[in-house]
Amino acid sequence: MKRILAWLVLGGVIGVISVRDSARAADKDDSDIGDIMQKLHNKKKGIHPALGKALKGDVNWAEVEAPAKEYLKLAEKLETTKAEMGPKESWTKLTKLYTADAKILAEGATKKDAELAKKGFAGLNKSCQECHDTHR
Ligand code: HEC
Numbered sequence: 188m189k190r191i192l193a194w195l196v197l198g199g200v201i202g203v204i205s206v207r208d209s210a211r212a213a214d215k216d217d218s219d220i221g222d223i224m225q226k227l228h229n230k231k232k233g234i235h236p237a238l239g240k241a242l243k244g245d246v247n248w249a250e251v252e253a254p255a256k257e258y259l260k261l262a263e264k265l266e267t268t269k270a271e272m273g274p275k276e277s278w279t280k281l282t283k284l285y286t287a288d289a290k291i292l293a294e295g296a297t298k299k300d301a302e303l304a305k306k307g308f309a310g311l312n313k314s315c316q317e318c319h320d321t322h323r
Contacts, residue, residue: 255296262289273322
């Protein structure tokens with residue numbers, strides 16, 4: 188009987204720990220941000236560097252349209268995250284700007300309008316430093 192009781196207590200303790208851990212994981216919006224950054228900006232596999240190549244010179248539209256849409260989706264997702272560092276107002280402002288540029292890029296991609304797509308991409312290209320300085 189004593190042994191069963193001990194197991195029950197132990198089970199309860201483990202249960203409490205795992206509930207607390209998953210609650211903490213749900214709080215951690217920051218991991219989402221790193222994840223989005225990886226998908227977009229990983230040097231080898233990221234959407235952003237690949238788009239940079241496809242948009243250079245004569246645009247390779249076959250490699251622009253789908254990634255540009257994905258870019259916009261990820262930018263919109265970034266807007267819903269909470270920054271772990273830096274002021275909230277700044278995060279709201281910078282992620283909105285980021286999404287606005289991603290929209291220009293996506294619109295250019297849909298219309299196959301090179302000037303528009305490149306304009307959006309140039310805006311995204313300039314966004315990194317200010318945001319990293321404040322929020323990373
Ligand atoms: C709106 C804010 C914002 C913009 C714009 C932004 N970043 Fe980030 N970036 C972050 C934050 C915050 C982190 C830290 C995430 C973390 O540590 O979880 C980060 C992390 C990263 C990382 C590391 C990812 C990892 O594994 O944790 C890379 C690479 C990166 N950014 C590249 C870029 C590049 C390149 C640009 C511009 C073309 C850019 N970022 C634009 C906010 C931004």
